[in-house]
Amino acid sequence: NAGVTQTPKFQVLKTGQSMTLQCAQDMNHNSMYWYRQDPGMGLRLIYYSASEGTTDKGEVPNGYNVSRLNKREFSLRLESAAPSQTSVYFCASSEGWGPAGTEAFFGQGTRLTVV
Amino acid sequence: QQPVQSPQAVILREGEDAVINCSSSKALYSVHWYRQKHGEAPVFLMILLKGGEQKGHDKISASFNEKKQQSSLYLTASQLSYSGTYFCGTRSVGKLIFGQGTTLQVKP
Numbered sequence: 682n683a684g685v686t687q688t689p690k691f692q693v694l695k696t697g698q699s700m701t702l703q704c705a706q707d708m709n710h711n712s713m714y715w716y717r718q719d720p721g722m723g724l725r726l727i728y729y730s731a732s733e734g735t736t737d738k739g740e741v742p743n744g745y746n747v748s749r750l751n752k753r754e755f756s757l758r759l760e761s762a763a764p765s766q767t768s769v770y771f772c773a774s775s776e777g778w779g780p781a782g783t784e785a786f787f788g789q790g791t792r793l794t795v796v
Numbered sequence: 797q798q799p800v801q802s803p804q805a806v807i808l809r810e811g812e813d814a815v816i817n818c819s820s821s822k823a824l825y826s827v828h829w830y831r832q833k834h835g836e837a838p839v840f841l842m843i844l845l846k847g848g849e850q851k852g853h854d855k856i857s858a859s860f861n862e863k864k865q866q867s868s869l870y871l872t873a874s875q876l877s878y879s880g881t882y883f884c885g886t887r888s889v890g891k892l893i894f895g896q897g898t899t900l901q902v903k904p
Contacts, residue, residue, distance in 0.1 A: 716894075723798070724894040724897075726891055726893055737890075737891070739891060740798070771837060775892070777890065782828065782887045782892060783843070784843070785828070785830075787838050
């Protein structure tokens with residue numbers, strides 16, 4: 682079972698460059714998430730998608746855009762990378778139904794460095 | 797708004813117990829708990845629902861007091877494998893928001 686797959690695993694960008702982080706899940710989940718993880722800050726939600734065709738801002742959306750291409754795929758785009766976006770990025774998915782929510786499954790992460 | 801976890805870090809010897817707390821300024825319907833080992837992705841432990849439900853996962857259990865908007869994670873007779881960072885998460889309009897994490901280190 683692949684679960685949640687993120688690509689790439691590592692990336693180094695120069696300031697001002699753009700890139701797209703890819704995420705795909707094979708569990709037929711409705712909800713998908715993008716988080717960034719920085720030391721001492723925990724997991725902070727960047728964007729959220731409740732279902733195909735819908736996206737919503739999270740806690741730290743500035744500097745990012747997302748696309749829910751279909752039910753499986755949820756991509757995160759950095760249009761003009763800045764050193765402050767150096768972080769580990771995690772994609773996650775869950776069935777998403779009910780107010781309590783359901784278990785979220787995480788990808789292995791993308792370690793991004795902006796120089 | 798991020799839930800607040802305490803303490804930020806705990807160091808234990810094998811066999812000792814620990815409690816990690818999670819509180820929110822917003823009314824809670826549920827609380828999620830996850831564990832992340834160094835260099836790995838977070839892994840689900842349990843979800844607690846309204847009603848003061850307590851759940852267990854091996855020797856890890858948790859409680860949820862929705863009136864106080866708090867949850868506590870109890871690790872009893874800790875093992876080396878319990879080392880990692882523990883996150884609580886709360887749902888808000890479908891979004892899963894995590895606390896800043898509690899780092900637990902279990903020493904032999």
